[in-house]
Amino acid sequence: MKITKICCIGAGYVGGPTMAVIAQKCPDIKVTVVDLNEARIAAWNDEDTNNIPIYEPGLSDVVAEARGRNLFFSTEIEKAIDEAEMIFISVNTPTKTYGSGKGMAADLKYIELCARQIARVSKSNKIVVEKSTLPVRTAEAIKNILDNTGNGVRFQILSNPEFLAEGTAVQDLLNPDRILIGGDTTEEGQRAINALVDVYANWVDRARILTTNLWSSELSKLTANAFLAQRVSSINALSELCEKTGADVSEVAKAIGMDSRIGPKFLKASVGFGGSCFQKDILNLVYIAKAYGLNEVADYWEQVIIMNDHQKRRFSHKIVTTLYNTVSGKKIAFLGWAFKKDTNDTRESAAIYVADDLINEQAELHVFDPKVEEGQILSDLNYLDSRTPEENRQQVTVAENPYEACKDAHAIAVLTEWDEFRDYDWKKIYDNMMKPAFVFDGRNILDAKKLTEIGFVYKGIGS
Ligand code: NAD
Ligand code: UDX
Secondary structure, rough: OOEEEEEOOOOOOOHHHHHHHHHHHOHHHEEEEEEEOOHHHHHHOOOOOHHHHOOOOOOOHHHHHEEOOOOOOOOOHHHHHHHHOOOOOOOOOOOOOOOOOOOEEEEHHHHHHHHHHHHOOOOOEEEEOOOOOOOOOHHHHHHHHHOOOOOOOOEEEEOOOOOOOOHHHHHHOOOOEEEEEEOOHHHHHHHHHHHHHHHOOOOOOOHHEEEEEEHHHHHHHHHHHHHHHHHHHHHHHHHHHHHOOOOHHHHHHHHHHHHOOOOOOOOOOOOOOOOOOOOHHHHHHHHHHHHHHOOHHHHHHHHHHHHHHHHHHHHHHHHHHHHOOOOOEEEEEEEEOOOOOOOOOOOHHHHHHHHHHHHHOOOEEEOOOOOOOOOHHHHHHHHOOOOOOHHHHHOOOOEOHHHHHOOOOOOOEEOOOHHHHHHOOOOHHOOOOOOEEEEEEEOOOHHHHHHHHHHOOEEEOOO
């Protein structure tokens, strides 16, 4: 079966870039990305592709090439479902905030809404692809909804989890380590798998396209994120031990990472991992394990989150204790708010939690991030509900540039590893700060020696 029309429900961080690359690489396939959010779709359609709603290096060029040719963004969801042979579901699957499983399980209401809408609208057979990250065995529920329409339309369900990382999404999509496709082991299931394999084979070597059963595919996605996050928590746990013993966590990471069995990646100690995926997916894994009565398995993975929360709190605590046990009324400059460099995404960013702690201590925060806007920063803090929006606004100022953020500050905290932070005029920053001038480098990106020579009191993570 050759696919000629694809619909993707959800024009977010995954749906947008993924479909843009499919459209770029498969000019014969019409790709329509739909979303309920009209403002988001309007931004994807902005004449100037620099204004698309997601900042990812290289993405605006991909969109510029394919949009209007075979890539379309629309709010006409039903029309796009109706005409597609293959429908990707790429909607959000956040942690539940209510009811049973609150704070742990994935909230699947958006997924179910999509499945019901597909069931209602479809008049011809379709392949439905789970692109969102889902708990193992979700396909069963989707299948149940789709198989009970009574109108004779047949559906095949595939799991095709996305492994892109934000900030490198386009590169990850163009050169993926692997593409994972899970499907039914029946003949029809295999035909559906092959149809999707053929789409990716337009630019990905077939040897890198892995096919499995549905449940292996669903579980592999949660597992991959859990393993990655676990490495960050492991090195962060050691960073605290390094600070007590005189070992340097960067040296330890290098020494263990050169063991080819361990490998060098994902061993950078930090103020704590953020992003929309790691915490949510591990909590989900913990929830599933508990649901099967596997309490030791659940406890093992939950520790990754406990360690990460500790690391964030430890960072804010260190700022307070170093500043003579009080930051009340003191100006603290934040460099970075995004959860990592090269993205405007702030979901679960460590910066939010560190800021919340410091505001509790009555610090005055001045934030600069190259890509995050004031409204987002305030809304992230308001979402925590620790105090009123007016109180947050009083304690937080968003600066136009880093020099303004750091002027007259008692301390600087680096929360995101943006490359440009290294190249600032640190002497100028120092001259305009209160003395002693402290730098808390939550990403270990600055040149500690140089800063110390200028006169800063430099505190990194894990040394
Ligand atoms: P997102 O919130 O950026 O985008 C989801 C979009 O879906 C939103 O624009 C929302 O309006 C839309 N939507 C929700 N319900 C809808 C409906 N019924 N009809 C039409 N549109 C609807 O989320 P995201 O970051 O793109 O994540 C999507 C999924 O991909 C999640 O399951 C996530 O776990 C997974 N994932 C995310 C990443 C990442 O880096 N962000 C990486 C891999 C996997
Ligand atoms: C992650 C997975 O990498 C990706 O495969 C999946 O599809 C989605 O979740 P993402 O969250 O976009 O991607 O970014 P990632 O590069 O994994 O970083 C996550 C967090 O861990 C960031 O806050 C980052 O700063 C932090 N991190 C990462 C560290 O603190 N140290 C490291 O060594 C690596």
